[in-house]
Amino acid sequence: MNIVIIDYGAGNIQSIQFALERLGFNxxxxxxxxxxxxxxxxxxxxxxxxxxxxxxxxERGLDILIPTLKQPVLGICLGMQLLCKSTEEGNTKGLGIFEVDIIKFSNKVKVPQMGWNTIYNLKSTLFQDIKENKFMYLVHSFYVPLNENTIATTNYEKEYSTALHQDNFFGVQFHPEKSGKFGEQVLMNFLNL
Structure with a gap:
C-alpha cells in the first residue's frame, strides 16, 4: 500500500511514520x-x-491540491483543523472541506487541553473494534464544535468534535500515533478503508 504523509514543515511526521512501521506499513x-x-x-x-x-x-501549493484528493485522507490534530472552513487561531481561513469554524477554549479551563481524554458517540468504521469512552491523547487550545460531520465526541469545558468525516476526508483531533493501542487501531482502520 502506498501511504504518503504530507510533509509541509508543520507536522509530527516522524512519530506517525514510526506508528505506521509498528503496524507493518511504510x-x-x-x-x-x-x-x-x-x-x-x-x-x-x-x-x-x-x-x-x-x-x-x-508556499507548496498544497492548499490547492488537498481539497481535490479522491483517496482517503486523514487529518490529524492541526491537520484536521486546517480541513475546516476557518479557525480563530490567527484568524485563519482553512481548506473548507468541513463547513465549520474552529473556536478557542475559554479561559475558564486550562489551555491547551493536554493529556488523555475519552472519546464517545463513535459513528464510523474509523472506530471499528474501539469501544466507547476509550482514552486518546490530545494537545490543543482550539476546538471544532459539534456539527453534521462529527463522528466522535470529547468533553472539555463542553462537548466538541474529536473526529470528523465528509466523503473521503477524515479528521481526528487526538494524536492516534501517541494514543497507544486504540490510537493504532484508528490508524489501522483508516488504512483498511
Missing part, C-alpha cells in the same frame, strides 16, 4: 504533488500554529 514523507496524488492513503498531520501552517501549505 509511510513516505512528501510534499510532491505527483506522489501525493498517486498515494492509496494520505495522512495530513499538523502541529503548531494555524496561520503559519497554512502559509507553509500555500
Amino acid at each position: 509511510g513516505i514523507l512528501s510534499s510532491d504533488w505527483n506522489e501525493i496524488q498517486k498515494a492509496d492513503k494520505v495522512i495530513f498531520p499538523g502541529v503548531g500554529e494555524a496561520s503559519s501552517a497554512m502559509k507553509k501549505l500555500k
